[in-house]
Amino acid sequence: MIKPVKALFLILLITACSTTEKVTEKSPVYTEGEIENAALTDDSKVAEMLESYRPHYQAEMGIVLTEIENPLIFEKPEGALGNIAADALRFRASRESRRLVHIGVIGEGSFRINLNEGPLTLGEVYEFMPYENHLVLLKLTGEQVLTLANQIAEQGGSPVSGIRFQLQDNRARGVIVNSEVVTPTKEYWVATSNWVADGGDNFPVLWSPKERIDFDVSIRQLYVDHFRNRKMTEPFKDGRIRE
Amino acid sequence: MISRKDFLAKSLKASAGALLTGATGGLLKGRPSDIITILYTNDTHARLDPFPDNATQFAGLGGIARRANIIKKIRRNQPNVLLLDAGDVFQGTPWFDVYGGEVDLKLMSEMKYDAMAVGNHEFDHGLDGFAESANKAKFPILAANYNVAGTLLNEFVRRFIVKEIGGYRIGIFGLGIQLDGVVDKKLYGDVQYRDPEVWANGMVRSLRQYQGCDFIICLSHLGYKYDNARIDDVELASKVEGIDLIIGGHTHTFLDNPVAIQNPSGKNTLVTQMGHSGVRLGRIDLDISSGTEVNMSDRFYTIGKV
Numbered sequence: 001m002i003k004p005v006k007a008l009f010l011i012l013l014i015t016a017c018s019t020t021e022k023v024t025e026k027s028p029v030y031t032e033g034e035i036e037n038a039a040l041t042d043d044s045k046v047a048e049m050l051e052s053y054r055p056h057y058q059a060e061m062g063i064v065l066t067e068i069e070n071p072l073i074f075e076k077p078e079g080a081l082g083n084i085a086a087d088a089l090r091f092r093a094s095r096e097s098r099r100l101v102h103i104g105v106i107g108e109g110s111f112r113i114n115l116n117e118g119p120l121t122l123g124e125v126y127e128f129m130p131y132e133n134h135l136v137l138l139k140l141t142g143e144q145v146l147t148l149a150n151q152i153a154e155q156g157g158s159p160v161s162g163i164r165f166q167l168q169d170n171r172a173r174g175v176i177v178n179s180e181v182v183t184p185t186k187e188y189w190v191a192t193s194n195w196v197a198d199g200g201d202n203f204p205v206l207w208s209p210k211e212r213i214d215f216d217v218s219i220r221q222l223y224v225d226h227f228r229n230r231k232m233t234e235p236f237k238d239g240r241i242r243e
Numbered sequence: 244m245i246s247r248k249d250f251l252a253k254s255l256k257a258s259a260g261a262l263l264t265g266a267t268g269g270l271l272k273g274r275p276s277d278i279i280t281i282l283y284t285n286d287t288h289a290r291l292d293p294f295p296d297n298a299t300q301f302a303g304l305g306g307i308a309r310r311a312n313i314i315k316k317i318r319r320n321q322p323n324v325l326l327l328d329a330g331d332v333f334q335g336t337p338w339f340d341v342y343g344g345e346v347d348l349k350l351m352s353e354m355k356y357d358a359m360a361v362g363n364h365e366f367d368h369g370l371d372g373f374a375e376s377a378n379k380a381k382f383p384i385l386a387a388n389y390n391v392a393g394t395l396l397n398e399f400v401r402r403f404i405v406k407e408i409g410g411y412r413i414g415i416f417g418l419g420i421q422l423d424g425v426v427d428k429k430l431y432g433d434v435q436y437r438d439p440e441v442w443a444n445g446m447v448r449s450l451r452q453y454q455g456c457d458f459i460i461c462l463s464h465l466g467y468k469y470d471n472a473r474i475d476d477v478e479l480a481s482k483v484e485g486i487d488l489i490i491g492g493h494t495h496t497f498l499d500n501p502v503a504i505q506n507p508s509g510k511n512t513l514v515t516q517m518g519h520s521g522v523r524l525g526r527i528d529l530d531i532s533s534g535t536e537v538n539m540s541d542r543f544y545t546i547g548k549v
Binding site: 039042074 | 292312350549
């Protein structure tokens with residue numbers, strides 16, 4: 001009794017399927033595996049369209065700014081690229097404000113690429129710092145500077161300039177600024193980007209400074225200028241944050 | 244959220260059931276597939292080329308031509324595809340410095356995107372920069388809570404669209420983030436931000452009652468979740484009833500699966516987001532065969548990696 005029912009069902013199913021095939025959809029053209037693999041290959045039409053824009057892109061972005069001697073990379077607690085990134089902020093802020101800027105700080109999260117050995121192009125610097133941010137100076141008390149050092153320590157280190165300390169159990173020990181021990185009641189100037197000052201990269205102490213000065217200096221342009229002024233950029237570490 | 248396997252098993256049962264209850268070949272004739280496939284991205288940020296090998300994250304991943312390839316192959320399999328983006332197509336690589344968003348929007352048009360939301364970075368070259376690039380888009384740009392009347396964007400930005408697929412109506416509306424404090428006032432000019440919750444409620448009412456929509460998608464650039472008072476997708480989902488799916492952006496959140504949030508009607512609103520830079524392509528399939536309940540399945544593809 002059961003067998004005929006099953007057979008009838010199968011016939012219905014087959015008939016229905018074949019009817020559907022003729023009239024509307026075919027069975028899937030690709031397996032799910034083939035679809036996943038498609039994410040490894042370019043669509044030729046879109047790739048061709050993109051390539052048609054590339055010559056002009058290259059002409060504008062392929063300009064060589066400097067030579068990188070050895071790969072520059074972000075590292076924790078201290079990396080050669082982080083040192084350059086934070087130094088450039090502090091030096092420029094000092095020049096713009098005509099005063100002693102004690103500290104430069106920014107998070108690695110603000111950057112997108114490490115820098116390869118060889119010629120460094122304008123396009124790579126724009127990739128390195130992709131967003132339109134500007135230079136900001138913040139006035140902190142010595143006490144806030146010590147908090148900042150600890151917030152940097154909690155992240156296992158970040159790009160810094162003008163400040164030195166040792167990491168111990170996620171805390172900053174022996175904090176030195178401008179070759180001196182930090183005085184809690186003294187005031188210090190800290191250079192960073194508006195993005196960091198407004199909440200990016202997670203240094204909460206920077207969100208309530210004693211004073212804030214915004215400069216009409218694009219951070220990207222700041223880095224372009226910084227690299228352009230060097231024939232050769234060599235990596236260096238000086239133990240500013242050490243374990 | 245049911246798994247893909249469950250979903251496939253269920254949809255198989257449903258079609259067998261239809262056959263056994265006497266559906267004829269006639270009924271199936273000319274009837275499009277019962278699956279609507281929603282493909283989506285957010286915060287692609289001018290990442291037209293894959294991330295370079297020296298990228299601090301996602302080295303070698305992404306790339307718009309590879310995304311186009313996988314989308315094309317999915318379209319060969321699925322007749323009913325909606326392709327959506329939740330905003331911040333602009334800014335993030337030197338392509339934006341050279342061309343604004345022009346190349347992105349042209350290539351997205353070639354890929355047949357159906358709509359995108361307005362992200363805050365769409366304002367990065369000002370309203371004229373936005374309008375000039377938007378002119379290249381062959382798909383609507385959505386933001387229900389931005390008042391663009393009297394600005395250059397009036398021609399390009401719409402509140403919602405309705406897509407009809409096999410008699411099934413899908414309403415799609417956009418929501419943009421608060422501009423003050425996020426975008427420089429000089430850049431957004433006279434565009435006015437209005438309360439997303441109020442406008443979402445208005446959109447749902449309008450799409451359900453007057454447009455006869457069966458399913459509502461919100462393309463949101465509000466952000467997934469915040470610790471502060473700023474409205475986010477999770478809060479929106481919990482406060483507004485009638486939205487089926489929120490495709491989000493802004494916070495660059497990688498959600499492996501959509502998150503179900505109970506809305507005031509007791510039903511679930513799904514919230515999803517695909518990180519950033521076109522590293523992932525999201526996919527949600529709606530099985531509308533039952534006519535009453537919509538079964539959903541989801542997955543994502545990593546572009547540049549299997």
